[in-house]
Amino acid sequence: MSSARPATSHYQRSVADYWNAEKNPVNLRLGDVDGLYHHHYGIGDPDWSVLEGPEEGREERVIAELHRLESAQAEFLLKHLGQISPEDRVLDAGCGRGGSSILTNLVHGCYVDGISISDTQVDFANKQAAKRGVSDKVQFHLKNMLDTGFETGAYQAIWNNESTMYVELGLLFAEHARQLRRGGRYVTITGCYNDAYGLPSRAVSQINAHYICDIHPRSFYFREMAANRLVPIEVVDLTADTIPYWEMRAKVPSLVTGIEDAFLEAYKNGSFQYLLIAADRV
Ligand code: GPP
Ligand code: MG
Numbered sequence: 001m002s003s004a005r006p007a008t009s010h011y012q013r014s015v016a017d018y019w020n021a022e023k024n025p026v027n028l029r030l031g032d033v034d035g036l037y038h039h040h041y042g043i044g045d046p047d048w049s050v051l052e053g054p055e056e057g058r059e060e061r062v063i064a065e066l067h068r069l070e071s072a073q074a075e076f077l078l079k080h081l082g083q084i085s086p087e088d089r090v091l092d093a094g095c096g097r098g099g100s101s102i103l104t105n106l107v108h109g110c111y112v113d114g115i116s117i118s119d120t121q122v123d124f125a126n127k128q129a130a131k132r133g134v135s136d137k138v139q140f141h142l143k144n145m146l147d148t149g150f151e152t153g154a155y156q157a158i159w160n161n162e163s164t165m166y167v168e169l170g171l172l173f174a175e176h177a178r179q180l181r182r183g184g185r186y187v188t189i190t191g192c193y194n195d196a197y198g199l200p201s202r203a204v205s206q207i208n209a210h211y212i213c214d215i216h217p218r219s220f221y222f223r224e225m226a227a228n229r230l231v232p233i234e235v236v237d238l239t240a241d242t243i244p245y246w247e248m249r250a251k252v253p254s255l256v257t258g259i260e261d262a263f264l265e266a267y268k269n270g271s272f273q274y275l276l277i278a279a280d281r282v
Contacts, residue, residue, distance in 0.1 A: 006144040007117045015166055015212055019096075019118035026255040027097070030067040035128060036103055039096030040162040040189065041263075041274075042069025042245035043076060043238050051251060062252050069245045073189065073238075074100045074161065080234060080278040081157040082185040084108040088156035091115070091179060093145040093172075094163025098125025098138075105138045113150065115143040146171045153181045160188040165213040169220050173228035180281035186230050187278045189238070192218045194273050201271035206262040221277055230279040238274040243267050 007016040031037030046069060050061035077100065084090060086109035092101040095114030098121075105112050116122050125140040143149065145160075146167055158176050176186055191207070193200050195217045200208070204215055225232060243264065250260035266272030 006142050008144060008147075011212075012117055012144070012166075016117045016119075018212055019116070020120040022120075024257055026066070026249065026257060029063050029255070030070060031097065031099065033064055033067045034071075035131065036067075036071060036074075036099040037097035037124070037128065038067075038070045038074060038099040040070060040073055040100075041242055042066055043073045043241040043274075044069050044244075046244050046248045048248070051248075059252065059254060062248065063255070066245065066249060066252075066255070069248075070099075071103070073242075074103050076238075077159060077161055077187055077189050077276065078104055078107060080185070080187045080276060081108075081159065084110050084156060086110055089113065089154055091148075091150070091155050091158040093158060093160045093176070094166065095121070095125060095140060096161075096163075097121055098128050098140055100159070100161050101125070101138055101140070102128060102132065102134065105134055110137070110156075112138045114138070114140040115145055115148060116140070117142065117144055146175055148175065148179065150179055152178050155179045155184060156181060157185045157187070159186070160190065162189060162191065164188055164190050164221075165208075165211075165215045169216055169224040170227065173224045173230055177228040177230060177281060182281060184281040185278060186225075186281060187276065188221070189274070189276045190216075190221070191272060191274050192216055192221060194271055195219045197269075197271040201266060201269060203262045203266035203269065204272050207259060207266065207272075210257075210259045210262070215272070218273060218275070221275075225277075225279050229282050231282050232277055232279045234276070234278040236276040238276055239267055239272075242274045 101114040
């Protein structure tokens with residue numbers, strides 16, 4: 001597998017095409033608030049009063065509020081990375097436009113590698129790092145998270161923020177275990193389908209079709225971590241914390257992408273769960 005051509009299958013190339021073309025206002029306008037461009041959802045209690053009050057400025061108020069909830073999600077993930085020193089290297093697998101990577105460098109001052117199979121995202125993220133003057137420590141690369149070519153044992157922490165549903169978990173965790181040093185930390189925030197519900201519900205299947213992804217069952221995460229020297233230390237069910245984000249997002253016509261009702265239905269019927277899983281590399 002060559003790093004110069006990171007999308008190695010027809011499937012991966014179709015995913016790269018999606019992200020190379022993607023310009024959703026819900027991502028770009030939220031990112032414009034403070035220059036942290038996220039590709040994940042929000043958690044926490046929204047301030048519903050932003051929808052009230054004068055119509056003038058309402059859209060900006062909701063954008064700022066949704067962005068605050070998405071940043072809260074990234075900060076929550078970041079809190080689970082464990083001790084990170086400025087000399088440490090961390091890896092953002094499926095970095096999107098770079099928001100989580102830049103935030104992690106802001107908080108810890110560490111070296112961050114972000115990787116994506118979308119060259120548009122990698123270029124965008126590197127421009128953001130340059131704008132902030134952190135390109136010496138935060139670098140984005142066109143790479144496949146299943147075969148990065150990065151050094152073995154070089155990373156203190158690795159995370160996937162809503163990007164595991166694009167890959168086979170067994171291959172992913174084997175590569176993460178290789179790159180993490182012993183005692184390092186792996187964290188994911190992910191949407192998974194609930195084994196206790198059964199197989200994927202219609203709403204889960206609609207989410208898969210919308211993003212061209214393959215949402216895994218909850219059980220696969222633990223099975224594949226256990227098989228790859230990743231031992232869970234914390235599991236947080238964020239389902240109830242993310243529903244209000246979707247309820248607010250669904251109320252803003254200029255931001256909706258059409259997938260909001262499927263998320264709300266999937267979370268509310270119990271077929272889909274939003275989880276943080278943190279694991280130690282042993
Ligand atoms: C959000 O990206 C994340 C994904 C597309 C991966 C799928 C996630 C699941 C939990 C199933 P985004 O911020 O680009 O999405 P949107 O454009 O809808 O805001
Ligand atoms: Mg988004």
